[in-house]
Amino acid sequence: MKPGYNSTVKKDVHFQVNNQQVSYSGNPSARMADVLREDLQQTGTKISCGVGRCGACSILVDGELMNACLLMPCQVEGSSITTIEGIGSKEAMDPIQEAFLTEGGFQCGYCTPGMIVAAKALLNQNSDPSITDIQEALAGNLCRCTGYASIIRAVRKAAEVLNVQAANEKS
Amino acid sequence: MPLKNDGKIRPDGIEKVTGSLKYLTDRRMEGMLYGRVLRSHYPHALIKSIHTKDAEELPGVKAVITAADVPGLNGFGIVTPNQPVFCEEKVRYMGDAVAAVAAVSKEAAEEALDKIIVEYEELPILDTMEKSLAKEAAELHKEGNILHRAEQKRGSAEEAFASCDVVVEETYETPRQMHTYMETEGGVVVPEKNGGITVYMGTQHGLKDRFQLSRILQMEEENIRVVSSPMGGSFGGKDELNVQPYAALLALKTGKPVHIHNSRKESVRAGIKRHAMKIKMKTGADREGKLLAHQTYIEADTGAYATLGPAILEFAVEHASGPYDIENVHTKGLSIYTNNGVAGEFRGFGGNQITFALEGQISRLAAALNMDLHDFQAANMRKNESPGPLGHRIAPTNGGLLVLEAAERIRKEKEAELKEKQPPGKYIKRGIGTAVTMHGGGLGYGRLDPSGGMIRLNREGKIEGVFGFEECGQGIVAVIENTLVQAFECRREDVCFLIGDTEKVPVSGSTTASRGTSMVHHAVQRLKPLFQQQLFERAAALLDKSPADFYTGKGGLYKFETREQAITYRELAEAFPEKTLEVQTTFDFPVTPDEIDSGHFLYTFGSVVVEIEIDMRLGVVRVIDLQHAVAAGPVVNPKGYRGQVEGGGVMSIGYSLMENAAMTNGQYDTDNLDTYMIPSIQDAPAEMKVEAIEDLYENDQYGPRGVGEIGTVAVAPAIAEAVFQAIGTHITSIPISREILMKLGRKENRYEARV
Numbered sequence: 001m002k003p004g005y006n007s008t009v010k011k012d013v014h015f016q017v018n019n020q021q022v023s024y025s026g027n028p029s030a031r032m033a034d035v036l037r038e039d040l041q042q043t044g045t046k047i048s049c050g051v052g053r054c055g056a057c058s059i060l061v062d063g064e065l066m067n068a069c070l071l072m073p074c075q076v077e078g079s080s081i082t083t084i085e086g087i088g089s090k091e092a093m094d095p096i097q098e099a100f101l102t103e104g105g106f107q108c109g110y111c112t113p114g115m116i117v118a119a120k121a122l123l124n125q126n127s128d129p130s131i132t133d134i135q136e137a138l139a140g141n142l143c144r145c146t147g148y149a150s151i152i153r154a155v156r157k158a159a160e161v162l163n164v165q166a167a168n169e170k171s
Numbered sequence: 172m173p174l175k176n177d178g179k180i181r182p183d184g185i186e187k188v189t190g191s192l193k194y195l196t197d198r199r200m201e202g203m204l205y206g207r208v209l210r211s212h213y214p215h216a217l218i219k220s221i222h223t224k225d226a227e228e229l230p231g232v233k234a235v236i237t238a239a240d241v242p243g244l245n246g247f248g249i250v251t252p253n254q255p256v257f258c259e260e261k262v263r264y265m266g267d268a269v270a271a272v273a274a275v276s277k278e279a280a281e282e283a284l285d286k287i288i289v290e291y292e293e294l295p296i297l298d299t300m301e302k303s304l305a306k307e308a309a310e311l312h313k314e315g316n317i318l319h320r321a322e323q324k325r326g327s328a329e330e331a332f333a334s335c336d337v338v339v340e341e342t343y344e345t346p347r348q349m350h351t352y353m354e355t356e357g358g359v360v361v362p363e364k365n366g367g368i369t370v371y372m373g374t375q376h377g378l379k380d381r382f383q384l385s386r387i388l389q390m391e392e393e394n395i396r397v398v399s400s401p402m403g404g405s406f407g408g409k410d411e412l413n414v415q416p417y418a419a420l421l422a423l424k425t426g427k428p429v430h431i432h433n434s435r436k437e438s439v440r441a442g443i444k445r446h447a448m449k450i451k452m453k454t455g456a457d458r459e460g461k462l463l464a465h466q467t468y469i470e471a472d473t474g475a476y477a478t479l480g481p482a483i484l485e486f487a488v489e490h491a492s493g494p495y496d497i498e499n500v501h502t503k504g505l506s507i508y509t510n511n512g513v514a515g516e517f518r519g520f521g522g523n524q525i526t527f528a529l530e531g532q533i534s535r536l537a538a539a540l541n542m543d544l545h546d547f548q549a550a551n552m553r554k555n556e557s558p559g560p561l562g563h564r565i566a567p568t569n570g571g572l573l574v575l576e577a578a579e580r581i582r583k584e585k586e587a588e589l590k591e592k593q594p595p596g597k598y599i600k601r602g603i604g605t606a607v608t609m610h611g612g613g614l615g616y617g618r619l620d621p622s623g624g625m626i627r628l629n630r631e632g633k634i635e636g637v638f639g640f641e642e643c644g645q646g647i648v649a650v651i652e653n654t655l656v657q658a659f660e661c662r663r664e665d666v667c668f669l670i671g672d673t674e675k676v677p678v679s680g681s682t683t684a685s686r687g688t689s690m691v692h693h694a695v696q697r698l699k700p701l702f703q704q705q706l707f708e709r710a711a712a713l714l715d716k717s718p719a720d721f722y723t724g725k726g727g728l729y730k731f732e733t734r735e736q737a738i739t740y741r742e743l744a745e746a747f748p749e750k751t752l753e754v755q756t757t758f759d760f761p762v763t764p765d766e767i768d769s770g771h772f773l774y775t776f777g778s779v780v781v782e783i784e785i786d787m788r789l790g791v792v793r794v795i796d797l798q799h800a801v802a803a804g805p806v807v808n809p810k811g812y813r814g815q816v817e818g819g820g821v822m823s824i825g826y827s828l829m830e831n832a833a834m835t836n837g838q839y840d841t842d843n844l845d846t847y848m849i850p851s852i853q854d855a856p857a858e859m860k861v862e863a864i865e866d867l868y869e870n871d872q873y874g875p876r877g878v879g880e881i882g883t884v885a886v887a888p889a890i891a892e893a894v895f896q897a898i899g900t901h902i903t904s905i906p907i908s909r910e911i912l913m914k915l916g917r918k919e920n921r922y923e924a925r926v
């Protein structure tokens with residue numbers, strides 16, 4: 001093992017992933033992206049660049065958008081993490097996932113989990129984003145397949161649906 | 172009319188948007204080991220010795236392998252297997268593999284790589300084509316430094332220049348582009364009980380991988396199963412073998428499943444790229460604007476090994492005169508070995524480079540003749556029955572004129588819109604540019620290009636389309652589904668598909684060259700009557716009727732007489748549990764009847780209209796709008812079609828404006844996505860339109876063509892033309908350099924410079 005790789009004093013790190021309590025006893029300086037994928041088998045979070053540029057590993061940490069390839073378990077002690085698996089499931093999809101589906105906002109699908117997580121972070125804060133808002137919010141998420149126009153269509157569609165839902169709930 | 176959403180959902184969609192789809196690199200297996208490959212330290216060197224002992228002795232390390240561990244052919248390459256699996260005596264580029272390890276963890280594998288000691292003796296680096304061609308240059312391969320020469324000649328361009336009123340001559344340069352699929356190469360190889368292996372790794376042609384692996388492993392093809400779908404993108408980049416041989420050798424040596432997933436850095440270093448090309452063109456026309464002579468000389472930097480370099484050069488040579496009728500054409504090309512990264516197959520396949528040059532010539536000639544670009548293009552555009560670009564017979568088509576007219580209409584609309592827009596401010600220049608292209612589908616004359624497929628009624632009573640294609644994002648699964656639904660007029664839930672598994676699929680050929688959609692269509696057209704006949708015969712036997720009484724429809728067979736459902740597909744399947752109903756076909760991708768190397772028969776056409784803004788202070792070009800018109804026959808899957816063209820378009824915005832996997836001394840200048848820039852959502856137009864021209868020329872029986880490549884081909888020349896329209900300067904190389912634009916801005920005093 002490389003020097004300093006395993007710290008000798010080990011303390012478990014506690015955090016939540018998609019509302020499940022996790023105590024993690026592995027390497028506290030591992031990449032969260034690996035912890036999620038390897039230790040917790042949540043492979044919806046992808047790794048593509050490993051340096052924080054592509055957003056394939058996007059997750060929400062206490063609601064905030066972060067790159068899991070740049071995070072370590074010791075930084076998320078006590079936090080609540082949401083990955084793509086926690087946004088919706090096959091049986092109960094989030095409106096954002098439905099909008100990506102119906103607008104064709106994906107092709108190979110490898111950027112898609114990260115893209116949807118980033119869109120979720122945006123729509124949580126801004127229920128009616130302009131095109132520029134969307135472009136700013138998703139600027140850290142690269143997609144090589146779609147050319148992005150369909151992703152913009154999907155996020156706009158999701159915003160519409162969410163707004164209608166919100167209005168219905170009010171009335 | 173621009174394509175609209177048809178409301179249909181891709182069959183693999185739900186798994187993709189929920190993150191539940193397991194890619195091959197996501198697979199984890201009991202007792203699995205992690206593999207890593209040691210790549211060369213130098214772009215060109217002799218290997219003096221390799222010491223693996225220290226690595227072998229590390230805890231957790233289960234195997235360290237080198238060339239000595241390759242039982243069969245120590246080489247791969249789809250056509251010419253001259254890339255060593257492991258280098259023994261010499262390395263020729265930074266991506267060359269020298270050794271590989273398997274260990275219980277990624278960290279242990281990584282550490283083992285550090286412990287392998289390789290002694291090299293450095294050799295002079297041939298990092299440019301000029302150096303490789305120099306007389307005194309060392310020979311990179313035994314056949315020398317020229318991988319391939321290609322030449323095509325029609326009439327006599329050399330003589331015809333004399334009768335031209337205008338002649339333009341220019342040299343164009345295009346960059347080495349990286350595919351940048353988001354999922355880097357990898358997956359798992361599992362040793363099987365019978366001594367064989369299963370390879371779960373992405374590729375664009377599973378059966379070809381199986382063939383190549385059998386040669387390397389000296390193992391019967393029957394004992395190798397390749398599962399190759401789904402993939403997180405490929406664009407041609409995973410067509411050639413990449414890490415499969417290493418995982419396979421390590422799995423066989425250790426008896427354990429071995430997982431390899433390239434880091435982005437390793438993917439950049441070892442993976443193939445688009446050929447950087449230098450293209451000289453000399454083109455002449457008469458005063459009336461008729462093209463008379465066209466001469467081209469291409470040099471392609473193919474890097475250290477062959478892969479499909481020769482075919483790509485031939486494609487570029489074929490398309491040198493593009494969609495134009497020119498009597499005198501002479502094209503020559505060289506594909507040159509260097510110590511740079513290996514160049515190979517990439518969406519567009521040599522067409523993108525040559526079209527950038529050709530359309531550049533056309534624009535320059537139009538300007539020299541003082542003609543409108545569109546009028547000049549139209550005057551020279553091929554006629555319906557014109558021969559192909561090599562003078563060979565092709566399927567008659569009016570696609571060229573149709574896309575040209577569409578582009579002209581869109582351009583005029585845009586011009587009118589621009590007049591309405593606010594002026595952009597004094598530092599900003601606006602321009603609209605157009606370009607057209609013609610692109611061959613399939614592999615071309617003289618290349619084995621078999622295809623085929625199978626339809627069966629599976630046990631659950633679904634009509635199953637079985638093809639040897641791979642899903643890399645392009646949407647072949649939706650194409651199969653839609654084609655079956657249309658053919659049998661049934662529901663989506665009545666059909667399913669099986670692809671990407673060599674144990675279960677028939678020969679369909681490679682998932683490349685815009686051929687998949689076409690081939691699915693042809694296979695289903697052939698199989699439909701056979702399959703229906705068998706369904707009808709079964710139903711007739713069961714219901715005591717005549718086979719002629721039925722037709723296929725939603726959920727099952729219907730009676731002509733009453734228009735009522737006679738029997739469901741499920742009942743038909745269940746009635747004969749032992750005997751699956753199955754029909755299969757094989758055929759070849761249509762090629763030209765004329766014996767002309769690489770000549771294609773089916774072509775698609777595309778035109779592009781872009782609107783750009785150039786900030787002359789920063790030299791930055793922004794693409795405000797990008798619109799395509801594509802003539803590729805009927806649309807099978809509107810969302811997929813639009814997605815392929817839009818996505819291809821933006822990929823080529825990157826090619827035109829920012830992407831260059833440049834190399835210095837045989838090393839990549841960039842090693843990850845923080846320095847190799849591809850377009851982000853802020854670099855792409857927010858809305859794009861794709862117009863599909865679906866009508867085929869009279870009596871064209873060939874149906875829908877693929878559109879995987881066409882959207883990438885004519886974007887760079889359209890942007891170059893828009894730059895010309897904006898500032899009156901013709902650029903000669905891409906990605907368009909900011910420095911040059913800034914210099915121009917200053918020199919021509921087009922804005923008040925404060926520097």
Ligand code: FES
Nearest residue numbers: 048050052055069
């Ligand atoms: S993998 Fe984390 S940002 Fe690219």
Ligand code: FES
Nearest residue numbers: 107108143144145
């Ligand atoms: S869908 Fe393939 S990278 Fe975005």
